[in-house]
Amino acid sequence: MGSLQESLNRFKKQQEKCQSTLKSIAGSKTTVKTTTPAPRVVPANTSTKLPSPPIKFSNDTERLQHINNIRKSPVGAQIKRVIDLLFESRQSFTAEQINEACYVDVKGNKAVFESLAKNPKVNYxxxxxxxxxxxxxxxxxxxxxxxxxFAEGxxxxxxKDAYPTVMEDLQALKAARQIWLLSNFDSQEDIAYPNDPRVPIKVDDELKQLFRAIELPRDMLDIERDLQKNGMKPATNTAKRRVMAQNGNIYNKPKQKKKKTEISKRTKLTNAHLPELFRNLNG
Structure with a gap:
C-alpha cells in the first residue's frame, strides 16, 4: 500500500515539473516572436493566430485514489467485490483479470487470495x-x-443463485403446472415441489391432519372469495348463477329423446342371414 502512495506522490511531482517546463518553453517562444523581424509583409486582411494553449496532461489522480481506497478496505469488502463480479458475469477470471475489472489485487494480497480460494461461493x-x-x-x-x-421439495x-434468470424460470414452470411453489409452515420459506404423477410423494401424517382440520365455508360464495384471495380462479361463479336464477334465465332443458329408427323395405339389408330381425318390416 505504501508503494502505491509513493507512486502517486511521484506522479504529482512529475506533473508540476512538466507544467513549469511547458510554461518556460511557451514564454521563450513568445520572446523570439517579438524580437525577430518578420521575413515578409503580412497583408492587412489576414488575421493573426493566437498562441496555442499549453498542453494539459490527463489528471488520473481520482482513479488512483479510488484504487488505493479499494485495496485499503477490509478483506471481506474486497471478497464481496470479487464475488459480485463473478456472479454477474458468470465467467472465469485470472488474478490479473480480476485486478483489471474491479481493482482488487488478489495476487498481491495474501489474505484476500486465501479467503477467496476457500470461499464456498467461489470455484478455484x-x-x-x-x-x-x-x-x-x-x-x-x-x-x-x-x-x-427432490420429491419432498x-x-x-x-x-436463487443457480443462474441469473432462475426466478423467472421458476414462475414459468409454476404457470405451466410443472411444479408447485408453497410456503413452509415452520420457516416461512418458499419450497418448490415437482408436479409429476410419476414422482412418488410421501405426505407426513401431521400435514394430513392439518389438511383435514381445515373447515371449509358452507357457502360457495365464501369459498370462491378465499380462492381468489390466494390467487386462484374459481371454476364456478355462484353470484352470477344466483342472479340469473332470480331473473328466470336458468332452467333445466329437457333431454330430447332419440328417435327410434325403424327398418322398412327401403332399408338396405346387410344381414340377410338373420331373417328373424326383419319380420316386422313396415310396408
Whole structure:
C-alpha cells in the first residue's frame, strides 16, 4: 500500500515539473516572436493566430485514489467485490483479470487470495476463479430435472443463485403446472415441489391432519372469495348463477329423446342371414 502512495506522490511531482517546463518553453517562444523581424509583409486582411494553449496532461489522480481506497478496505469488502463480479458475469477470471475489472489485487494480497480460494461461493481451479452455486443448473430444463429429484421439495433459496434468470424460470414452470411453489409452515420459506404423477410423494401424517382440520365455508360464495384471495380462479361463479336464477334465465332443458329408427323395405339389408330381425318390416 505504501508503494502505491509513493507512486502517486511521484506522479504529482512529475506533473508540476512538466507544467513549469511547458510554461518556460511557451514564454521563450513568445520572446523570439517579438524580437525577430518578420521575413515578409503580412497583408492587412489576414488575421493573426493566437498562441496555442499549453498542453494539459490527463489528471488520473481520482482513479488512483479510488484504487488505493479499494485495496485499503477490509478483506471481506474486497471478497464481496470479487464475488459480485463473478456472479454477474458468470465467467472465469485470472488474478490479473480480476485486478483489471474491479481493482482488487488478489495476487498481491495474501489474505484476500486465501479467503477467496476457500470461499464456498467461489470455484478455484488453480489459476482461474469462477462463481460456484449450490446446484449446478444452467437453464429451465435442467432446473425442472433437478426439482423432480427432490420429491419432498427443495428450498427456493438454494436455487436463487443457480443462474441469473432462475426466478423467472421458476414462475414459468409454476404457470405451466410443472411444479408447485408453497410456503413452509415452520420457516416461512418458499419450497418448490415437482408436479409429476410419476414422482412418488410421501405426505407426513401431521400435514394430513392439518389438511383435514381445515373447515371449509358452507357457502360457495365464501369459498370462491378465499380462492381468489390466494390467487386462484374459481371454476364456478355462484353470484352470477344466483342472479340469473332470480331473473328466470336458468332452467333445466329437457333431454330430447332419440328417435327410434325403424327398418322398412327401403332399408338396405346387410344381414340377410338373420331373417328373424326383419319380420316386422313396415310396408
Amino acid at each position: 481451479e488453480g489459476k482461474r476463479f469462477s462463481y460456484k452455486s449450490k446446484h449446478n443448473v444452467r437453464d429451465q430444463k435442467e432446473l425442472l430435472r433437478l426439482i423432480r429429484t 427443495i428450498a427456493v433459496a438454494d436455487l
